[in-house]
Amino acid sequence: MTETALKILHEGWGLMLLRGAAMTLLISCFGMALGLLIGIAGATIKVSRARFASLLVSGYTTIVRSIPELLIIYLLFFGSVQPVADLADRLGWEDAMTSWFPALVGVLAIGLISGSYSVEVFRGALNAIPRGQVEAAKAVGMSGWLRLKRIVIPQMFFYALPGTNNVWQTALKDTALISLVGLVEIMRAAVLGAAATRESLILYLMAGALYFIIGAGSQAVFLLAERHYGRGMKGH
Template sequence: MNTALIDILQSGWIGMLLRGAGMTIFISLCGIALGMAIGIAGAAAKIGGSWPVRGLVGLYTLIVRSVPELLIIYLLFFGTVQPAADLADYLAWDELMSSAFPMLIGILAIGLISGSYSVEVFRGAFKAIDPGQIEAARAFGMSRAQCLRRITLPQLLWYALPGANNVWQNALKDTALISLVGLVELMRAAVLGAAATREPMTLYLLAGALYFLIGLFSQGLFVLAERRYGHGMRRAAA
C-alpha cells in the first residue's frame, strides 16, 4: 500500500485527483444552483399556479424521480451531441466542444435531477411560513417585492436548509455518473489513474476519501448556516 501510494505521488496522479475534485465541486455547485431555481419556481407553481402549470410541474417531478439518473444523463448527452457537434464545426469551436460540452451536460443533468427533489423541499418550506406574517406586512404598507425580500425568502431558505442539504449530498454523488460521458471529474480521474498505475484499490480509496472530505465540509457549512440564520426565527417562535 505504501509503495503504491509513493508511486501514485511520484507519477502526479494526486494532482489529477485534486483537479477532478475541483471539477466535481464546480459541477455540483452549478447544478444545485440550477436545481434550486427550478425548485423554487416549481414549488411556487404547485402552490399558486393554475392547474395546467401544476400538472406540468407534477409530471416533471414524477418522470425525473422515476427514471434512473444515468439514463437522464445519457438522454441529454446523446440527444444533443450531434446538433452541438454540428454547431461547433460550423463555428470552428471543436476544442471548446470537446472540453465544455460534457461539463454543460453535467450541470444540466444535475440541475434537472436536483430540481425535481427541490420542488418538494421548497413546497414544504413555503407551507411552513405563517401567512399571517405576509398579511401583517402588507397591512403595514410593504410592497410584494419587500415582503418577498424581507419575509418570504429568508424564512424559505431557512426552512429548506435540511432538505437542501440532502439534495446537495445526492447531487455531489451523482456527479460520478457524468464521468461516463467523458467529463474528467473526481471519479473519472480515479478511473484513469487506476488504469495508468494499475493500482485501482489505492486510487479508489483516495477518491473515496476526497468525496468524504467534500461531503463532511459541506455538511459543516449547512450546520453553521442553520445555526447562524435560525437564531432570529427561534427567538420569534419562543
C-alpha cells in the same frame, strides 16, 4: 501500501485527482444553482395553485424522479451530441466541443435532477411560513416586495436548508455518473489512474477520501448556515 500511495502521488495521479475534485465541485455548484432556480420557480407555481402550470411542474418532477439518473445523462448526451458537434464544426469550435460539452451536459443533468427534488423542498418551506405573519404585514400596509424581502425569502431559505443539504449531497455523488460520458472528475480520474498504475484499491480509496472531505465540509457549512439563519426563529 503507504509507499505505493506515495509512488502514485509522485507520478502525478494525486494532482489528477485534485483536478477531478475541482471539476466535481464545478459541476455540482453550477448544476445545483440551476436546480435551485428550477426548485424555487416550481415551488412558487405549485403554491400559487395555477392548475395547468402546476400540472406541468408535477409532470416534470414525476418523470425526472422516476427515471434513473444515468439514463437522464445518456438521454441528454446522446440526444444532443450530434447536433452540437455539427454546430461546432460550422463555427470552428471543435476543441471547445471536446473540452466542455460533457461538462455542460453534466451541469444540465445535475440541474434537472436536483431541481426535481428542490421543487418539493421549497414547496414545503413556503408552506411552513406562518400565514399570520404575511397577513399581519398586509394589515400594516407593507408592500408585496417588502413582504417578500423581509418575511418570505429569509424564512423560505431557512426552512429549505435541511432538504437542500440532502439534495446537494446527492448531486455531489451523481457527478460520478457523468464520468461515463467522458468528463474527468474524481471518479474518472481514479479509473484512469487505476488502469495506468494497476493499483485500483489505493486510487479508489483516494477518490473516496476526496468525496468524504467534500461531503463532510459541505455538511459543516450547511449546519453553520442553519445556526446563523435560525437565530431569532422559533425553536432556534
